[in-house]
Amino acid sequence: MKFEDEERSHVVRLLTNQKHNNAFSLTFINVSLAFFIACPLVVSDNTSENAFKSWIHFLLDHREVYESAYGSQNAFGEVLLLLALHFHNNQLSNVSQLVSDLLRVRGAVKTSSLAKMKSLFVQELFPEPVIAEYAPLVAVTPSLSARISGYLPVHCIHQLLKSRAFSKHGIRSVRDWVVRQLRASTAPLHSLLPTLIENYVHSLVQPTAKSKGIANEPITEKELLQVFRLSLNKKGQVIDEQEIEDPLTAQLLFFYYYLFYEDTRLHDSKMAASRPLLQYSGTLHECISIELLLLKGHQRQSQYADLYPRLMRLVCEYYPYLCPHIPTSSISQLRVTSSPLPTKSELRQAIDGLLTSPKLLIKMLQTLRRSEPEALMPFADELITRLLPLLIREAQVDRIVVDLFKDTWMKLNVAMLRKLSVLTLRAFVSQYGLTLCWDDLVHDPLCLLRCQERVYRCPPLLEILLAILSTALSASRVRLGYHLKQHPGREAENSNGQERNELKNTLISSQESAAVQLLLEACLPRENEREESQRCFGVLREVQSIICSFLHQLFIEDPNLLRLIHFQGYNPKLVPLTVASIPSMHICFDFIPELMRQPHLEKIMFCVELLSHLCQQYRLPVVIHLCKLTIDVTSTLLDVLIQDELYEFAMRVSPALGRMAQVFPPLIDSVITLLVQCGRIAEAHVNLSGSISTGEAIAYSDEPVAKRAKKVLSCVAAIQNTFKTLLEETEIFNRFKCDQVTS
Numbered sequence: 001m002k003f004e005d006e007e008r009s010h011v012v013r014l015l016t017n018q019k020h021n022n023a024f025s026l027t028f029i030n031v032s033l034a035f036f037i038a039c040p041l042v043v044s045d046n047t048s049e050n051a052f053k054s055w056i057h058f059l060l061d062h063r064e065v066y067e068s069a070y071g072s073q074n075a076f077g078e079v080l081l082l083l084a085l086h087f088h089n090n091q092l093s094n095v096s097q098l099v100s101d102l103l104r105v106r107g108a109v110k111t112s113s114l115a116k117m118k119s120l121f122v123q124e125l126f127p128e129p130v131i132a133e134y135a136p137l138v139a140v141t142p143s144l145s146a147r148i149s150g151y152l153p154v155h156c157i158h159q160l161l162k163s164r165a166f167s168k169h170g171i172r173s174v175r176d177w178v179v180r181q182l183r184a185s186t187a188p189l190h191s192l193l194p195t196l197i198e199n200y201v202h203s204l205v206q207p208t209a210k211s212k213g214i215a216n217e218p219i220t221e222k223e224l225l226q227v228f229r230l231s232l233n234k235k236g237q238v239i240d241e242q243e244i245e246d247p248l249t250a251q252l253l254f255f256y257y258y259l260f261y262e263d264t265r266l267h268d269s270k271m272a273a274s275r276p277l278l279q280y281s282g283t284l285h286e287c288i289s290i291e292l293l294l295l296k297g298h299q300r301q302s303q304y305a306d307l308y309p310r311l312m313r314l315v316c317e318y319y320p321y322l323c324p325h326i327p328t329s330s331i332s333q334l335r336v337t338s339s340p341l342p343t344k345s346e347l348r349q350a351i352d353g354l355l356t357s358p359k360l361l362i363k364m365l366q367t368l369r370r371s372e373p374e375a376l377m378p379f380a381d382e383l384i385t386r387l388l389p390l391l392i393r394e395a396q397v398d399r400i401v402v403d404l405f406k407d408t409w410m411k412l413n414v415a416m417l418r419k420l421s422v423l424t425l426r427a428f429v430s431q432y433g434l435t436l437c438w439d440d441l442v443h444d445p446l447c448l449l450r451c452q453e454r455v456y457r458c459p460p461l462l463e464i465l466l467a468i469l470s471t472a473l474s475a476s477r478v479r480l481g482y483h484l485k486q487h488p489g490r491e492a493e494n495s496n497g498q499e500r501n502e503l504k505n506t507l508i509s510s511q512e513s514a515a516v517q518l519l520l521e522a523c524l525p526r527e528n529e530r531e532e533s534q535r536c537f538g539v540l541r542e543v544q545s546i547i548c549s550f551l552h553q554l555f556i557e558d559p560n561l562l563r564l565i566h567f568q569g570y571n572p573k574l575v576p577l578t579v580a581s582i583p584s585m586h587i588c589f590d591f592i593p594e595l596m597r598q599p600h601l602e603k604i605m606f607c608v609e610l611l612s613h614l615c616q617q618y619r620l621p622v623v624i625h626l627c628k629l630t631i632d633v634t635s636t637l638l639d640v641l642i643q644d645e646l647y648e649f650a651m652r653v654s655p656a657l658g659r660m661a662q663v664f665p666p667l668i669d670s671v672i673t674l675l676v677q678c679g680r681i682a683e684a685h686v687n688l689s690g691s692i693s694t695g696e697a698i699a700y701s702d703e704p705v706a707k708r709a710k711k712v713l714s715c716v717a718a719i720q721n722t723f724k725t726l727l728e729e730t731e732i733f734n735r736f737k738c739d740q741v742t743s
Contacts, residue, residue, distance in 0.1 A: 172217050
């Protein structure tokens with residue numbers, strides 16, 4: 001479009017008019033800006049160019065006046081900023097699209113005609129320092145969400161953060177703008193906000209060479225606490241009076257900022273060591289209801305499609321113990337029934353009357369079990385501090401009450417895992433009078449296993465105990481890794497980082513193996529359970545099944561733990577149980593030869609017993625080679641062991657060799673040869689003693705001799721029983737037995 005000089009003068013005078021006194025003024029200014037870009041020939045002479053520049057400076061100086069008078073809905077400040085940014089980045093197609101949107105005319109400007117305006121914006125009107133200083137002054141977009149399209153201030157700030165313009169020119173006021181925009185965001189989440197947070201954090205922790213070491217200011221802990229201390233009701237609505245339209249969205253965004261900042265700071269330890277960085281205190285971490293945030297975020301993850309996967313990546317790294325609870329379990333999938341929830345006083349009265357009339361409490365627990373996890377949070381104190389001690393103390397409480405309590409606890413654990421674990425821990429170890437916290441549990445997970453004896457013999461309470469133990473072990477591993485990143489050591493020690501990691505892994509393995517050993521001991525019957533009454537036996541088998549399932553999960557997660565446990569050894573009476581009840585025990589085949597080469601006789605005997613039970617559980621052809629190795633080792637030891645060790649070895653190994661021969665008949669000849677060898681040695685000792693027989697009592701005045709004689713008799717009995725077992729398996733013995741029956 002071409003204009004005469006007089007026409008151009010009138011057009012410039014009209015468009016640069018500075019007298020605006022109604023709400024349409026902002027729209028007119030935006031259209032005027034778009035017209036100047038679309039028709040650059042309007043400012044082809046010095047007079048019109050100077051008028052245009054004076055008008056732009058006037059707009060910048062009076063931006064706040066216009067926005068306060070007429071609102072920021074159609075503010076020209078962000079249009080100017082976007083035009084300047086696009087010109088600086090040579091994104092002329094974006095300039096053309098923006099002008100077309102403002103004029104509502106498709107193809108209103110050609111990119112080839114923008115050279116003049118680009119020169120004016122980049123060199124005179126908006127050099128980069130001016131843009132960096134002006135951008136944080138632009139108002140944030142209220143109720144920013146994915147429903148708002150087009151070019152927004154968040155695009156400008158994002159581009160400036162990405163190019164490190166604020167750091168290069170020492171502009172630190174961008175923090176306030178970022179905080180305001182995150183607080184003003186709503187669901188469905190705008191796709192640029194997670195990237196905005198990431199670029200902002202990078203500008204905090206990783207300043208470039210051009211920034212001369214100057215970085216932006218991080219969000220203060222006070223500002224974060226103001227967001228995380230908001231109280232939410234069941235619908236995610238804010239209870240406290242705060243200037244946040246969508247508190248859940250704001251909390252998720254600030255939580256992602258917190259995690260990403262900590263992750264970037266720890267992974268860039270060299271840069272962090274060169275200058276001090278803000279470290280948030282434990283108070284902030286305690287104020288974040290991580291479990292509830294993740295639960296609500298999971299329920300509405302379609303509205304946070306761009307944030308949720310990034311958030312979960314960091315949660316899996318720093319809070320892996322929360323990940324199994326995020327897709328809630330089958331128990332937590334139950335929805336609220338039509339029955340109203342009881343009040344705290346009603347629940348308290350039902351708990352007090354449990355021993356006399358449990359029906360009321362059973363009905364309330366059934367209602368609570370079918371409620372949403374966050375709806376159960378107000379009842380946590382009553383359930384843990386009043387009901388749980390009663391369940392631990394009174395063994396005669398109906399099993400259905402304990403089962404319902406366990407289901408309710410598992411549901412509640414989804415929404416408040418850390419607090420619930422601490423309350424439960426205090427109830428379990430109340431006999432010591434300790435007031436433990438989450439840090440104590442993470443620092444020493446084994447303190448949980450010092451609980452009262454009743455917990456180990458009440459299967460529902462044991463499941464709760466193991467759930468807390470799994471969480472504590474995982475949190476302890478993360479804490480040790482976090483500690484190494486938090487304290488990287490001096491540069492002279494950095495080359496020795498592998499040794500520090502090995503020490504960390506050793507500490508973790510020692511901690512977890514101790515927990516496994518304590519749980520295995522809990523599988524052994526107590527004194528009162530050895531009578532094998534029907535009730536005690538049933539409870540013991542259920543306890544053993546629960547513990548073995550838990551150990552299977554640990555061994556699958558870390559097979560080296562299984563190896564460590566068997567090199568340490570445990571009570572041989574538990575070997576049949578572990579082999580039959582822990583599916584991952586087949587991994588033992590990988591280290592049986594190494595375990596057989598140990599210099600300790602006790603470990604060799606343990607290994608032979610373990611292999612014999614593994615043979616019965618896994619009848620694989622490749623196992624026969626391990627059995628042949630065991631027979632060779634046994635034969636060698638029979639020739640070199642001294643007398644006392646020999647009898648104990650033969651007594652324990654003979655039944656194991658018999659089990660191997662039963663599984664693999666080709667080994668019968670070798671096993672019988674060994675048994676005959678053991679029998680001849682025992683017979684020789686009997687002949688030397690002169691007065692020992694299997695049916696007579698031993699009455700030696702010399703106590704060591706008596707003990708040796710008992711070992712000989714036990715050895716002979718074990719060999720005889722093994723022979724009997726092998727004979728019963730043979731076809732000749734079975735035929736002979738049948739002939740006796742028929743005759």
